[in-house]
Amino acid sequence: MNFAHLFAAAALAASLLPAAASAQAKGPVVTTERVRAELVAHAPEGIAPGKPLWLGLQIAHQPEWHTYWKNPGDSGLPTTFEWTLPAGIEAGEVAWPVPKKIPVGPLANYGYEGTVLLPVPLKVTAAWQPSVFGEAEIKLKSTWLVCKKECIPEDGSFTLKLxxxxTTAMHGAAFQAAWDQQPQALKSPAEAVVEGQALQVTVRGLPAKVVGKDLEFFPETGEVIEPAGRWTQAWKGNTWTASVPLSPHRSQSPSVMPLVLALGDQGWRSEAKVSGTWPAAAAPVAAVSPALQEALRNAAAAPGAPAATPASTLLAALLGALLGGIILNLMPCVFPVLAIKVVGFTKHADDRRGHRISGLAYTAGVVTSFAALGAVMLALRAAGEQLGWGFQLQSPAVVATLAALFTLIALNLAGMFEFRSMLPSSLATLEARHPVANAFLTGVLAVAVASPCTAPFMGASLGLAISLPAAEALAIFVVLGLGMALPYLLASWIPAFAKHLPRPGAWMETFRRLMAFPMFATVAWLVWVLGQQSGIDGAGALLALLVAMSMVVWALTLRGRTRVALASIAVAGLLFVGWSTGAAITRASTGPVAAAAKADGWQPWAPERVQQLVAAGQPVFVDFTAAWCVTCQYNKKTTLSRSEVMADFAAGKYTLLRADWTRRDPAITAALAQLGRNGVPVYVVYRPGRPPVVLSEVLSVDEVRSAIAL
Structure with a gap:
């Protein structure tokens, strides 16, 4: 099985590619069903040091859709910019135009409708040199959240050669309109005084033409005021005053709060010095341990650079990772690998030295793979990718690769073929000549299969790891791998365990063939997962590919001319099936997911949906799930679908929301991060006036009923 293990290593490496694929440049325009986004430039005097140079992302929204300002209000996310610029050119901050207040049910957001240009000034230094073609190549990766009644996270990669x-000034009118909508700085500083649960704002120096008129108020600092709350404004001569309610979920207490006042498309900006005593801030967002709460507060206090982590916090996270890794062996995803390890143990029953070396090599494979996955995930997140634990199975290509891998392993265990009989002796004897490498690759295979699972204690530790410095975060991933490998490592080094192993014999061949069925069951699960991602056509295409691949394997077991002829036909058939049906595997499903969800009482989750319901006094239960998460499916069947649980939901008038993370969804990734989690399953109870409560990864009926009855 050493070649299958090599295939597993390749699959694990391939799983890292889909996350980075969206960063490829595609030109200056990206069009979706909801927006048309274009990277535009304004260089009226060419590109040279000291000359004006502006770039901007122009977003044209479909009717009723909107994106967000730098402070999105009650919900939403601002548009982000990640530039790749030639040496000697530097990008400034986004010059945000005056936003509009957009009511969404009982909430209020700050954003843009219609067409908006978000301009960014660039500085050209003396170090800049044009390319051999006399150009400057500009690349931008941008993400935005576009909302109507539902919210869709989108992103685009843009390339522009200037x-x-x-002169580059064809968009001069659009830039001029955007500059006209910039809030003008006021000479007189504003004042803000905290009085109880309200902020008393005083602004002087506004233009005479706006005196006596009602103005809109936009604070640049989020999560301080209640955007949809009732507030009052008044004029005292030429001085504008307002009483603005503080948010009951306030998470910040700024000493200086920049604000924008607007009349139509015109705005004026000032930085208000805040005096008075802030009331107590809202409780932490999730019911996690005090140590993890402290770490999350530290991370929020200094988003630009990870805060120093107290030793007790890091120790608690490492302990949680160790326990979570041990428990991970009991998760259903790991059962197929358990079968391989049991077969391996029986081979070394009379070889204590080989048994110990195998245990060490397997541990090294597990720990190295966890560290590699963790490092790649941390690096991609630092580069702006919204990823979480188990991200590789969000790619249909990786799911299909793993299905092919487990089909090969199952056919091998079932006795259809032996590698040593199909390959040259120099290759066929690799497993016997390199048992250490074989055990190491078994560890890689274990991680490839187990990584989508989140065991108890793992969730909080992985969520914390994202906010820690790189060395401490990687330590958590290493300890997680050590925990998973620890039972096998101890079993290989404890003599008492070896004494209880059955002696090798004829029964081993029967046991080996029996172990093929967990592998086939895993293939069935992976085909089902792909069906959730790419629809019934994708699942059918994968089955056709697996059948064609199995025929190739069978043909290679034959002898003589028959082998050559049938193998040629089988390979040609495999290539034809792959060419004709492969696209269906990666195509997004268009099935009625939302309708299916509503049929059993569950509704699709959206970023602002929870806030809307809670603000309206409605309790909410959210299931963060994915089709590839076996623990998620187990909880659905054994707990969340139980009649007594559904009856309690109905009695409590709960709205049930399901956040499906089967395919990559940055909005769900961000929501998990806010809860201190980085993978699924996650179950959260929201109630008006109370902090959210996060339940355990493996649910019980009593736990859910108790949580929703409080």
Whole structure:
């Protein structure tokens, strides 16, 4: 099985590619069903040091859709910019135009409708040199959240080549309109006084033309005021005053709060010095341990650089990772690998030295793979990718690769073929000549299969790891791998365990063939997962590919001319099936997911949906799930679908929301991060006036009923 293990290593490496694929440049325009986004430039005097140079992302929204300002209000996410610029050119901050207040049910958001240009000034230094073609190549990766009644996270990669010596001013009118909508700085500083649960704001120096008129109020600092709350404004001569209610979920207490006052498309900006005593802030967002709450507060206090982590916090996270890794062996996803390890143990029953070396090599494979996955995930998140634990199975290509891998392993265990009989002796004897490498690759295979699972204690530790410095975060991933490998490591080194192993014999061949069925069951699960991602056509295409691949394997077991002829036909058939049906595997499903969810009482989750319901006094239960998460499916069947649980939900008038993370969804990734989690399953109870409560990863009926009855 050493070649299958090599295939597993390749699959694990391939799982890292889909996350980075969206960063490829596609030109200056990205069009979706909801927006048309274009990277535009304004260089009226060409590109040279000291000359004006502006870039901007122009977003044209479909009717009723909107994106968000720098402070999105009650819900939403601002548009983000990640530039790749030539040496000697530096990007400034986004010059946000004046937003509009957009009511969404009982909430209020700050954002843009219609067409908006978000301009960014660039500085050209003396170090800049044009390319050999006399150009400056500009690349931008941007993400935005576009909402109507539902919210869709979108992203785009843009490339623009600007001539250095020619004027680029075809979008001059759009830039001029955007500059006209910039809030003008006021000479007189504003004042803000905290009085109880309200902020008393005083602004002087506004233009005479707006005196006596009602203005809109937009604070640049989020999570301080209640955007949809009732507030009052009044004029005292030429001085504008307002009483603005503080948010009951306030998470910040700024000493200086920049604010924008607006009349139509015109705005004026000032930085208000805040005096008075802030009331106590809202409780932490999730019911996690005090140590993890402290770490999350530290991370929020300094988002630009990870805060120093107290030793007790890191120790608690490492202990949680160790326990979570041990418990991970009991998760259903790991059962197929358990079968491989049991077969391996029986081979070394009379070889204590080989048994110990195998245990060490397997541990090294597990720990190395966890560290590699953790490092890649941390690096991609630092580069702006919204990823979480188990991200590789959000790619249909990786799911299909793993299905092919387990089909090969199952056919091998079932006795259809032996690698040593199909390959040259120098290759066929690799397993016997390199048992250490074989055990190491078994560890890689274990991680490839187990990584989508989140065991108890793992969730909080992985969520915390994202906010820690790189060395401490990687330590958590290493300890997690050590925990998973620990039972096998101890079993290989404890003599008492070896004494209880059955002696090798004819029964081993029967046991080996029996172990093929967990592998086939895993293939069935992976086909089902792909069906959730790419629809019934994708699942059918994968089955056709697996059948064609199995025929190739069977043909290679034959002898003589028959082998050559049938193998040629089988390979040609495999290539034809792959060419004709492969696209269906990666195509997004268009099935009626939302309708299916509503049929059993569950509704699709959206970022602002929870806030809307809770603000209206409605309790909410959210199931963060994915089709590839076996623990999620187990909880659905054994707990969340139980009649007594559903009856309690109905009695409590709970709205049931399901956040499906089967395919990559940055909004769900961000919501999990806010809860201190980085993978699924996650179950959260929201009630008006109370902090959210996060339940355990493996649910019980009593736990859910108790949580929703409080």
């Amino acid at each position: 001539p250095a010596r020619s």
